[in-house]
Amino acid sequence: MLVYNTQDLQQLLNLFSENVPGFFFQLERQPNGCFCLRLVSDSAAQSLGMALTEIRQNAALALARVHPDDLEDLRDTILHSAQHLSPWSLQFRYQHPAGDYRWFEGHATPRQLSDGSLVWHGYVNDISTIRLHEQALAEYAMQHREIVDNILDAIITIDQGGLIETFNNAAIRIFGYQPVEVIGKNVSMLMPEPYRSAHDQYIDAYQRTGEAKIIGQSRETKGRRKDGRLFNMELRISRIERVDSYKFIGMVRDLSERKRTEVLIEKLAFYDPLTQLPNRRLLKQRLADILKQRQPGEELGALLYIDLDNFKHLNDSLGHSTGDQLLRQVASRLLQSVRQHDTVARLGGDEFIILLQNLSPLKQVALQQAELVAEKVRSTLNTPFTLEQLSYVSSPSIGITLFSDDNHSIDELLQQADLAMYQAKAAGKNSIKQFDVSMQVKASERTRLESELREAINRQQLQLYYQGLHDAAGQLLGAEVLLRWFHPELGNVSPARFIPIAEESGLIFEIGSWVIEQACQQLSRWQAQQLVPGLKLSINISARQFHQDNFLPKVMHILDRYSVARDRLQFELTESILVSRVDEVISKMQALKQYGIAFALDDFGTGYSSLSYLKRLPLEQLKIDRSFVADILHDPNDAAIASTVIALSAALGLGVIAEGVETAAQRDALAALGCYHYQGFYFSRPVPGGDFVALHRHTVTH
Numbered sequence: 001m002l003v004y005n006t007q008d009l010q011q012l013l014n015l016f017s018e019n020v021p022g023f024f025f026q027l028e029r030q031p032n033g034c035f036c037l038r039l040v041s042d043s044a045a046q047s048l049g050m051a052l053t054e055i056r057q058n059a060a061l062a063l064a065r066v067h068p069d070d071l072e073d074l075r076d077t078i079l080h081s082a083q084h085l086s087p088w089s090l091q092f093r094y095q096h097p098a099g100d101y102r103w104f105e106g107h108a109t110p111r112q113l114s115d116g117s118l119v120w121h122g123y124v125n126d127i128s129t130i131r132l133h134e135q136a137l138a139e140y141a142m143q144h145r146e147i148v149d150n151i152l153d154a155i156i157t158i159d160q161g162g163l164i165e166t167f168n169n170a171a172i173r174i175f176g177y178q179p180v181e182v183i184g185k186n187v188s189m190l191m192p193e194p195y196r197s198a199h200d201q202y203i204d205a206y207q208r209t210g211e212a213k214i215i216g217q218s219r220e221t222k223g224r225r226k227d228g229r230l231f232n233m234e235l236r237i238s239r240i241e242r243v244d245s246y247k248f249i250g251m252v253r254d255l256s257e258r259k260r261t262e263v264l265i266e267k268l269a270f271y272d273p274l275t276q277l278p279n280r281r282l283l284k285q286r287l288a289d290i291l292k293q294r295q296p297g298e299e300l301g302a303l304l305y306i307d308l309d310n311f312k313h314l315n316d317s318l319g320h321s322t323g324d325q326l327l328r329q330v331a332s333r334l335l336q337s338v339r340q341h342d343t344v345a346r347l348g349g350d351e352f353i354i355l356l357q358n359l360s361p362l363k364q365v366a367l368q369q370a371e372l373v374a375e376k377v378r379s380t381l382n383t384p385f386t387l388e389q390l391s392y393v394s395s396p397s398i399g400i401t402l403f404s405d406d407n408h409s410i411d412e413l414l415q416q417a418d419l420a421m422y423q424a425k426a427a428g429k430n431s432i433k434q435f436d437v438s439m440q441v442k443a444s445e446r447t448r449l450e451s452e453l454r455e456a457i458n459r460q461q462l463q464l465y466y467q468g469l470h471d472a473a474g475q476l477l478g479a480e481v482l483l484r485w486f487h488p489e490l491g492n493v494s495p496a497r498f499i500p501i502a503e504e505s506g507l508i509f510e511i512g513s514w515v516i517e518q519a520c521q522q523l524s525r526w527q528a529q530q531l532v533p534g535l536k537l538s539i540n541i542s543a544r545q546f547h548q549d550n551f552l553p554k555v556m557h558i559l560d561r562y563s564v565a566r567d568r569l570q571f572e573l574t575e576s577i578l579v580s581r582v583d584e585v586i587s588k589m590q591a592l593k594q595y596g597i598a599f600a601l602d603d604f605g606t607g608y609s610s611l612s613y614l615k616r617l618p619l620e621q622l623k624i625d626r627s628f629v630a631d632i633l634h635d636p637n638d639a640a641i642a643s644t645v646i647a648l649s650a651a652l653g654l655g656v657i658a659e660g661v662e663t664a665a666q667r668d669a670l671a672a673l674g675c676y677h678y679q680g681f682y683f684s685r686p687v688p689g690g691d692f693v694a695l696h697r698h699t700v701t702h
């Protein structure tokens, strides 16, 4: 047996403590209750940051550095150890003289000596780094818990046998079960058949073969909620290794909302929200599919382009919601007019397309079949609709084009049907027209005219002509301003041809302003030169031009600019202006009349003026259309119409003038009916401004 003296013991202690962290100590409680450190290994100096002599002489110095919150614990622990002669062990903070607190862990075992004193043998270890790691780990675990509890996806851990171990908040929300209802049960309870069996087979196969077909892969499957409802979910399973086993983590994403959104997006992208019919995109897609799949010699198909007549008028007069009602009812009637595999689509506005399939392979027969459907559509749309408890009669213009495998692109086919529909409109509406190539030629011509008309003002191809307005004695009362387009290749293009194009394309705004400006300039020149004093100018104003919002200020601006006496101007409007927004038209006319501008209603009798409107319009004059004058001598109907217009003018206190008077006999017939003002080749032809003065200098009425 080795016997050591204190010095030897100290050396031995130092030898040990060189090889272990921390320091050893021997603490004694003397019978008088005082504590003293009898032995302490040299490494204490470094741990405690104090000189060894200091530590050995006065252990209380080291004790004073223990964190105040831990000091009492330390004392209680040692006292308890002394009382029960049991080992103590405690973690506490110690303020190192460097300033920072370090975590120490102390362990000691007491021994009662024969003199009544107590001796503890133990060691103290600096566990600051371990505490830091523990703290980081705790924080990480807390963070992890937070994520798992708050993540939108369900996280379910299952053991090797497929039994549920954990079930996070999202899993509770998605599946509707509380953890107590599922933990320890097989995860397959969360899946319906046949997905449940498939899942079980996957897991089974994985356990047998280790083939990771489902591990780490996302797949779409179906889940079942507690209330039995099924839903689409995305499932991803990962494997987590344990010491002697493994477990699975299933991540479940509820796809119900995404699926709903996908359906909605699909609806928005491919269907018209108002009528729920396929939109232009889906129609084109279906047409493309049909054309791709069609074999030569197979049945033909057809496109029916349907446009509602006067829909704009309905919208303007009864409002958009009434217009929407009509469109919905039209959609449902169209659907009832076709077979299951045909498509009814809405292109927008009041334009619909019917795509007919499986018609006869024989062109003539296919055409007849398409026409039959078109007739059916016309008839169903002619049947009155009930809108806001009112009966409304509508009519369609329908264009038909056949398609086969051979020829055209989808856009070309739609354009063909569109052209045919336009021809149906031009043919007086409520009609059906088949596409033929001449329509294409006309359309190209129209496109060419439109693009050249755009340049006509700049290229100085437009010119104003003036045609006299006369009394029975041939005296000049005024002149009508008539626009001419002298095209370098096409020659003199009639306004009857280009004005409608200008109206449709919106060019009429620029051209119409140009006409008013040029006419006012001419009138002010004549006024200044006293050439045709007192002459009144009649200017044609198209409906679209008159409806333009800034028409009134624009006119005022031009009149001011050329200082034209306003009572020298008359605007000729056609009956088409009364098709929509009549109240607005009347108030605009009244405003212009206040400024001295007079109004005549042109081409009277050819349109559809309501007599009740006529009474309300601030008019000066009606113009009998030249079509009635042309045959006034031979056609009693024309004579009767002319007579009625003349009588109507008298009854309403309006002037009346007949246009297109080419012979003295026509003039006399009109005079016999009571019309004494005339315009026509019999009196004078339209001529340029310069010639007009020379022609009429001697026939002016002052």
Ligand SMILES: Nc1nc2c(ncn2[C@@H]2O[C@H](COP(=O)(O)O[C@H]3[C@@H](O)[C@H](n4cnc5c(=O)[nH]c(N)nc54)O[C@@H]3COP(=O)(O)O)[C@@H](O)[C@H]2O)c(=O)[nH]1
Pocket: 467, 480, 481, 482, 483, 484, 494, 495, 496, 499, 515, 540, 541, 542, 572, 602, 603, 623, 626, 659, 660, 661, 662, 679, 680, 681, 682, 686
């Ligand atoms: N919005 C605008 N419309 C305009 C303008 N300039 C003309 N027009 C309209 O174009 C239509 C055709 O006009 P035009 O070819 O000029 O024919 C006019 C006369 O030339 C023709 N006329 C005159 N007398 C006779 C005749 O004895 N016989 C006969 N066959 N034709 C004759 O009549 C036309 C005048 O018509 P109206 O305007 O209805 O009085 C025509 O509708 C013009 O209105 C313009 O600047 N803006």
